[in-house]
Amino acid sequence: MDKNFEPIEQLYLSQAFDTESDEEQMLTECKMIARTYALAENAVVSMGDNRRNCSYCYFSGVADVLGISPEERVSQLPSLYENFIFDRCHPDDLSRRHAEEIAFLRYIAGNSTPQHYRDYVLCNYLRVKDACGEYRWVKHRMIPLATDKNGCLLLCACIYTLATDEDRKAKFTNTRTGEVRILTNKDYENILSKREMEVLRLIDQGLLSKEISDNLCISINTVNRHRQNILQKLKVDRAIEACKLAHVMGLL
Amino acid sequence: MDKNFEPIEQLYLSQAFDTESDEEQMLTECKMIARTYALAENAVVSMGDNRRNCSYCYFSGVADVLGISPEERVSQLPSLYENFIFDRCHPDDLSRRHAEEIAFLRYIAGNSTPQHYRDYVLCNYLRVKDACGEYRWVKHRMIPLATDKNGCLLLCACIYTLATDEDRKAKFTNTRTGEVRILTNKDYENILSKREMEVLRLIDQGLLSKEISDNLCISINTVNRHRQNILQKLKVDRAIEACKLAHVMGLL
Known part of the structure; x- marks a missing residue:
């Protein structure tokens, strides 16, 4: 020492x-x-x-x-x-x-x-x-x-x-x-991309992946990829936690 | 560790x-x-x-x-x-x-x-x-x-x-x-005793130990003892520093 x-x-x-x-x-x-x-x-x-x-x-x-x-x-x-x-x-x-x-x-x-x-x-x-x-x-x-x-x-x-x-x-x-x-x-701005924000907003409204896919005219695989990225960026395990956090951050 | x-x-x-x-x-x-x-x-x-x-x-x-x-x-x-x-x-x-x-x-x-x-x-x-x-x-x-x-x-x-x-x-x-x-x-109150404060006030007015002794009707030895105690309590080496510090403390 x-x-x-x-x-x-x-x-x-x-x-x-x-x-x-x-x-x-x-x-x-x-x-x-x-x-x-x-x-x-x-x-x-x-x-x-x-x-x-x-x-x-x-x-x-x-x-x-x-x-x-x-x-x-x-x-x-x-x-x-x-x-x-x-x-x-x-x-x-x-x-x-x-x-x-x-x-x-x-x-x-x-x-x-x-x-x-x-x-x-x-x-x-x-x-x-x-x-x-x-x-x-x-x-x-x-x-x-x-x-x-x-x-x-x-x-x-x-x-x-x-x-x-x-x-x-x-x-x-x-x-x-x-x-x-x-x-x-x-x-908290720009943590999620514009597209990820759109997906999260629809998840928050209670839409399922299929519905989000139809709504945004993208494939369900793409929706699921966005979901994964959102969870990773917000360091949470589930979509409901991501929504809660996005509300705390003032993103939703 | x-x-x-x-x-x-x-x-x-x-x-x-x-x-x-x-x-x-x-x-x-x-x-x-x-x-x-x-x-x-x-x-x-x-x-x-x-x-x-x-x-x-x-x-x-x-x-x-x-x-x-x-x-x-x-x-x-x-x-x-x-x-x-x-x-x-x-x-x-x-x-x-x-x-x-x-x-x-x-x-x-x-x-x-x-x-x-x-x-x-x-x-x-x-x-x-x-x-x-x-x-x-x-x-x-x-x-x-x-x-x-x-x-x-x-x-x-x-x-x-x-x-x-x-x-x-x-x-x-x-x-x-x-x-x-x-x-x-x-x-900062009561760091110095009432008597020590009287001595310090007179030191601050520029009086010498002999004059302080006459002024307070105490022996010059007692004045010097008070001086020592003041320096010790205020952790300084000289009376002028004690006065400066007492001003900072609002005691003078």
Whole structure:
């Protein structure tokens, strides 16, 4: 620990995740970051590992406030979903958070390079039930910590602390430049193509694929391809969830 | 890193800094925390070690923004003063920061126990000259990380990031409860006793110790004792600095 951290910063910034040992080193470093937030800020931290499809979790003081039981406090979860938070979260806020994450990841992919993803932080606010069953405002920060050599996001930390700010607007921050971007509906524009929006609008009206096919004069295969793309872009499993999310985003 | 951090949290929270090896372990852990903030938030971090009278420093992206030269980026400073920030800081903000730190440390000493000092964060804002010589708002967070078995503060991290908040009021936050206290002039009340205030007021009027002694009908030794106590309580070296600080605190 005494040594200067420059070599590790180089590892993050200059990208060389091409060998197994580099990836192990990177994972160790990112776990240390996640664990440190728990230690220093009483946070609950979940770090998602997109390749292994699991999460590494760290629990400190806020876990007691939220009444997260000993059984829920596992150090590694077999999914990217930290259900110990999601299950306690107000459903409206969970959808909004989902929408804001999509906008955030889309924003950094469009405005930065993988080497600089970790300069960006998404900060938003959620109502989460505490140990007494009352909703508390919780601050959620998402930091994309590591990418692979192809620029895919590998590790992303979600840090949960009790909200102490008056202002609860979702924002993207660049920690290197100090630039702040308050999220607006504009951040959701163009996520779906014009055609995908037409298909989604008809799905939302309750039309079946066959009916959509007739309505738009396209083949049913094309409708199904659009459906798949919509689900993928909105990172949901079912069309009904896509519709709900599109309403949250102000697209429908 | 893979292991659960519970044992380390125990070390912080249950206090057992009575052996050399525990202290080494604690120092290593706290250095990791300081270094992690630099890595994850592009921060400049200085962790003061009150016993060894030195600071451990970590530099990331913000160091470039502030134009901190390679010569200034030493990993260990032989004092508690991070001059790479202080020298760039607006003089008014440096005094205010000093006043706010005194109020903070006094607040936690009066309202918490050493085991829980690290639940508290002081957050305030400073104008610091950047690489172009222009003042930038910098956010300063101070986290008291470790105390010795007598409850004395041993290690305290100062984390500097670019300010992204609209609101620049100094505040104390309890990360365990979410409680926030906005600093007011009330936080500076009663730092000095009534008699010490009388002495300081006369010093501020330019009176010498002999004159103060005559004026208050107390011995010159007593005046000098009060002088010493004032300097100690306000953590300054000279009476003129004490007067300046008392003006910032609204005491004079």
